[in-house]
Amino acid sequence: MRVYISADLEGVAGVVSPGQLMSGPAYEEACRWMTAEVTAAVRGAQRAGALQVMVNDAHESMTNLRLEELPPGVEVISGKPKALGMMCAIDEGWDLAFLLGCHARQGSGGLLSHSYSAATIARLRLNGCEVGEVGFNAALAGGCHVPVGLVTGDAAAAAEALELFPAIRTVAVKWACGRQSARTLTPGEACRRIEAAAAEAVAATVAKKANDAGVASTAGAPSGTRDVIPAGAIASWPPQPPYTLEVEFTSPVMADAVAYMPMTRREGPCRIVMEQAELPALFRAFQAMLTIAGAVAP
Ligand SMILES: [Zn+2]
Structure with missing residues (x-):
């Protein structure tokens, strides 16, 4: 069981203002909260049977995670530029993807909302569907036949994920009062919820794979197949080529x-x-x- 994690910063509990996103003491504190949420997700995944977990640091410099604070058994992709950026190293070898610390797309009412670059991107449409980072990144995972098992972030980011995948597991850690203010969980409570959800997501995938293998062995169907689209997702997502x-x-x-x-x-x-x-x-x-x-x- 191999789990891929893409971790952003804007959707971490307690992060509400641009001053927490780039440099300085508030940023250092935010990086520790981000690392704690990633740690919680890794612990939950490992507890439920994940044998390999890799985290792609996906915010700005992509060197935000405090590596010495991460638990044993996890690898990190750090720095940039890197191919596929926020989804660097996603491929068909992963069983499940988590998108952590997410924010809503540019133009939405979400906290710190933007789509890859607030300075340059006003709107993105993929196969006619308006997307932000959650949508485009999930499409990349889906294109590799890797289901997205968990999305965490502010409530608007979670809602954006649920628009695309109505059955997806989400953890909302804060609710926007404005673009730069929110009612937020404490870091400790956010971590508790994220660890539980990560464990549930991995356990559900382990159970599904075991069930698929059982069905395949009794029915003679090809084994090793995986659903690209989680149960309950709308038929048009992830998008199909071209x-x-x-x-x-x-x-x-x-x-x-x-x-x-x-x-x-x-x-x-x-x-x-x-x-x-x-x-x-x-x-x-x-x-x-x-x-x-x-x-x-x-
Ligand atoms: Zn970011």
Whole structure:
């Protein structure tokens, strides 16, 4: 049983303001809370039978986790740039993915909401469906046949996950009062809930795999198959190939520069559209768009 974790910071309990996201004493404290939530998820997963757990540090510098505080038996992907960014190293070898510390997409009412880059991205649509980080990252996991077993973050991020996967397990750790204020659980209570949910998610997957293997051995069906879509999910998610990404930038100058990229189509002052047969290729191209747009940002 192998569990992949992508960990962001904005959706961690107690984190409510931009001053906690970049540097300084408040940021150092937030990193410890983030590490504690990841630790809780790892402990829950291990308790329920996960033999391998890897955590991808997915916020800003991607060097936020306090490695010495993490429990034994976990590996960390740290730093950037890295292919697939927030979902670096996701592939078909994982049995289950967790998205931790999530925030809602740009333009939503969520706490600290944005989509990969508040400065450059106004809106993202994947195969016609408006997505933020939860949606795009979950699509990448789904494209690798890895179900997302747990999403944690503020209530708006959890709601966004439930829109896509109505049966998904979520833990809301805070409720926005505004974009930079929230009613929040304490770090200790958030960790308690996250550890319990992580254990439940892994236990459910272990039970499902055992059941699938039993059904396969009695019915002669091929073994080793996994559901791409968790039970109860809407049929259209994760999206199926070919993949179309519509990116609405915050300034036309960003679209001007991104339009130099091959295989892009300009569809408006700020809008670039790209189609790809493979989702990882589309996400890598999106990473290049973010880099280019950031370089010419006014
Ligand atoms: Zn972040």
